Amino acid sequence: MKLGVFAVLFGQKPLEEALDYIAEKGLEAVEIGTGGYPGNAHCKPEELLADESKLKAFKHAFDSRGLTISALSCHGNPLHPQKAIAKQFHDDFIRTLELAEKLEVPVVNGFSGCPGDHEDAKYPNWPVAPWPNDFQEILDWQWTNKVIPYWTETGKFASDRGVKIALELHGGFSVHTPGTLLRLREAAGEVIGANLDPSHMWWQGIDPVQAVQILGRENAIHHFHAKDTSIDPINVNKHGITDMQSYSLMLDRAWQFRTVGYGHDMKTWADIISALRLVGYDYVVSIEHEDGLMSVNEGFTKAVENLQQILIKEPLGDMWWV
Template identity: 30%
Template sequence: MKLGFLTACLPGLPLDEIAEWAVAEGYQALEVAVWPSTGGRDFEASHLPVAGFTDADEQRTRELLDRTGLTISSLAYYENNLHPDPATRESIRTHLKHAIDTAARLGVDSVGTFIGRDPRLSVLGNLREGEKALPELVEHAGERGVKIVIENCVMEGWHPDGYPGNLAYSPELWEWMFDLGFYLNWDPSHLTWVGIDPLETIEPYLDRIVHTQAKDVELSRQSATATATSAS
């Protein structure tokens, strides 16, 4: 296992500067953010031009990796693949395919994203919609030897009522997405704050965990008590 970080935390720096800093700090890998552009959200950045990735882009990237000794653990494009607006969903789908194509060219094993959710539908309705809309992406990736890894982030901000906006927040839903051919980008921090013991999720799904993320997380007993009191 190699220690790295997601480059989205440094949206204003080019990839070569990030890579040089990473090596100096002892990192061995980068999960490279590949959104179309850097927008106003704090989890997105654009560090490889996957749409229209040229031979020159590939050469520069390979030279950077050779020079620094870093590897790319995954390409990152965490978006709502069940977005309710058809045009937006198609745009996301197209860009995700560009990311998959670029990963294949660079010999990167995986691309990270979200399942997402259409907030107009129930969970069951979203599962049925996902069974129609998502297999094409899995097939596109499989034909190129790339795995699509789904992060188990709740993304409650994507739902107007604060419900989970990414249908991968619970192990009860992982089985469904595994049946579709997805893999897991396992992040224990998201499990902890929704009351799931992350350690209990490792052994049953070890063969589907391709990539992992980690963040500091702390559960405040005082805050939990205050929330419970106000809701009573």
């Protein structure tokens, strides 16, 4: 496995300065934002696709520092019921797939998106209960008419270019659990997999080790994010796991994102890393920093230090004791 980072947290730095800092920390891989919610501070796909010299210079910035690009990330909602919004997210994602082919980056990360509840809806509708039955009808309509058709078509576009799509299992979107990811994968093909982030499993009450096992047995983990979550034992009983309060209200929230090791101990993280190795995932563990109690530098540095202790890097050898 290689240790990497989702570089959008260094968006205030020029690309080469950010890459110098990442390389100095001993990392081997970088995940780059190309649009959608995380933005494209370090990578403008439209510019790189239009200019071969800029494309080569961009790639050289990584190669010259011994860094690989683990994934291009374009997290948006291409299923948004407002067509202009959906088109922007879709266009950004398609350009990202085209750029991944040019750069020989094997994975593009994103969100599945969430449609509205009918053709003329204005806002997304995320059903979270099976009753009243209206919610089941909405869910069936969304998957039949929007989710499966869109990702079947987009998956073929990616597959034709030798690129895999890794959807992040995230609340608020149609694909948010191992089960919903596998449902889409069965319909749209194996080009669709997970960008598995334990932090979003924990707040939904899902054990990340089991999520790794469920998805890994189907070879459905295309990328992995390293981010933690802490659950407040009192506030969760007040607000529930679908706490709608702003992330900034940390004292009263049911749960909050933390840097690796500050929501769950390192034995838990070692179990996750071991589970990844067990199911054959030997790609990048990409640090994502969204800890409201730590600066970018401190949160990132602590995540690096903690993960370096437990990451399994060397190839498997023979079981000499068998």
